[in-house]
Amino acid sequence: MDSLIKKLARSQLVIPLFSLLLIIVFNLVRDVGFFSISIVTNNQGYPVLSGNLISILNGASAVAIMSIGMTLITSCCKGQDISVAAVAAIAGSVFVSVLRSREITIPVLIAAFLYSCLVSVLFSIFNGILVAVFRIQPMIATLILFSAGRSIAYWINGGATPTISNPLLAAVGGFIPGIPIPTPIIIMVIFLILISLVLKFTTLGLFTQVVGINEGTAHLNGINPVVVKLVAFVISGICVATAGCITVCRIGLINHETLLLDAEMDVILAVAIGGTALSGGRFNLYGSVTGAYIIQALTVTLYAMKVPSAAVKAYKAAVIIIIVVLSSPKVKDFIVHIYKKLFKKQENIKIPVKAA
């Protein structure tokens, strides 16, 4: 039991899981039926799952996917990429411009996705070179695309915000006919499986953390920090393109101004809640993904409580302050301190009992 508590205290997943649990319990107390899932028939006539839980899982997909890349960048570059949402807008615009140029079939859809991935990865490498080679602070380096990204997206479709509607896109952004689970959730699960495989079959996790914790040691042990950082940016590029394309499919149009607006902050927040220090080093990918779900759960809860949409952000901020303060080292030390005190007292009581 004692070792379990120690293990929990060390684990980075405690706070995010605890916060998620708290939100779930809060909702269950407030409304027992909050998480009930029902089957409804959608406008295409297929039975699909519906409910708050589904909308949380579905709505968080884009942020969760981007948080994977952000976690890697945070870990090895000791900073954040604030251009992810802007680059997602570029990727989405590229995706739409390819789709609009010909008839949409599955191969065209895949080609469009790959093409937007390529563009997004190139922009991400641009960030990566500034950070890894020129050693510019990540937040400053990515400020460039943060400001310019949406303008670039604007040029790609000639300033228009075209809508595209097609059953194939609806299947990607909504439901595949016959499958009752929203496709973004499926894509997120595939992504998680992929990244787990990458972590299992490469040394990405170890190298990224070594570079983030001690670049000098990394260099002297034959790791090239520049390459590791660039790899993180490339992976992030793929994540960002995926998030951008999913969102385009879901809403059926590309608006370079509003696509995933302010999402970069949610992504960074997800990483922070997930237990990865924003100053780099040890990371926890699953924690970041959990963080994304916490944020979405919070948003959905607030909407369910009929909080006006303009006020949601303030409420969100208040809850997030609590989570972040709880996971701060000071509070952690304090809790460990109190735990030790209690534990010692018990010991002191035990000794005289034995003597007697």
Next chain:
Amino acid sequence: MQNGIVLSMRNISKSFPGVQALKNVDFTLRKGEIHALMGENGAGKSTLIKVLTGVHPKDSGQIFLDRDGSLKEINVRSPQEAQNLGISTVYQEITLCPNLTVAENMFIGRGSYRLVNWRTMKKKAAEILTKLNIPARATQQLGTCSIAVQQMVAIARAVDMDCRVLILDEPTSSLDEQEVEKLFSLMRDLKSRGVGIIFITHFLDQVYEVSDRITVLRNGELVGEYEVKDLPKVQLISKMMGKDLEDVSAIKKQSVDDEKTDVPPVYEAAGLSSTNCPNAFDFRISKGEVNGFTGLLGSGRSESVRAIFAADKITGGRIRVNGKEVKIKKPRDAMKHGIGYLPEDRKRDGIVEDLSVRENIILALQVMKGFFRPFSRAEAEAFADKYIKLLGIKTASMDTPIKSLSGGNQQKAIVARWLLTNPQYLILDEPTRGIDVGTKVEIQKLILKLAEEGVSITFISSEIEEMLRTCSRLIVMRDRKVVGELKGVEMTQDNIMHMIAGEAVHSG
């Protein structure tokens, strides 16, 4: 006033986890003297200063400071408090703000939060600068001054705060000769004003040029306090390097006959140089040989081995491994050719502090195995377990973050990292620094055992005794140049010291 003593430290002890940094050290500073504090790395110089300035609390002992003519015990709890008591420190790296003016730098953060009177400040600064003969204008941006002048401004700032004890920690390491002269005349000037100066440096000539008295520390213990005129340079070096660890006389080294020419050397370099080691040098090591680079701190011994491992950018040289010409341009190349390197600064270049002991141990082998072939958890655990047992690494578990281990055990984990790669040539730069005596002996024994098994080893230690005990050949360095090589019967402490001091070597 008792013999003009301004500061007296008595029986100071301080220990860190796993290391006794100071053992009953006494130190006395008189009014108007320049007192050099000497000792090799890990001797306890900086710990003593940090105890004095309140950075570290002392475990035991007393500090007395002259106050109005009589010595009173003081208890310094923070650098701020030390400064208020008149104890100021000027560090090696300039700790001022380069983008503020000289005057601003002299007066910022001095404890008063009143409104600034710029004109008085400028006037006062100008006065001090003229008084101390510092060639700078009060309104000049500090960053535009030379490093020496910046250093002097830092000193002027300390002096103006009524300091009676001025600590100069390696003030000359980034200055050229002329600048050093300017600094020295300022030091002499302050001395004549009655300031007691503690001067820490590793440049022996400078000690003899400017100091009145020398206190030597070794391994956290006081060796003695001497008048400069009573202590010739050679004796100072011998006192700094010293003799201890008599208990390891059981260690017997094997003499490797490196004259055997039928087998090419394991590693051979001709004209090797790097950005940090600009003077090209030749070097070779045979199978199973233990050799070492010796010289004082800053003599270029670490830079030389870094060049061998290509830790710095290589600027020239031809390298042969086992007789075959190869290119070693980055650490990865060196690793491919079976070279391992344990860096001098364990904390900065050795450990990955937040990662577990297990991850730290497998790191180098994992890099060599490749990005797409990670070790499974079970494999990694088997490796870590084997070496934790083999080297007796004391850790709660293999998943414990390495930063919570003691220095000696961290060092063993890094040694384990390289042993795991099964190297044919291992470079150990100060593997015994800052760790307890028991572990030091274990590491020396390990070196000899590895050599017996055919591993070639280059060993560097600030403790000359350790090197004499383990090495069969010593390369002596001074001022970033190889000045000689000693082997067999020539290898005596006397000869090494004479060679370092630049005097003729007595044979035998």
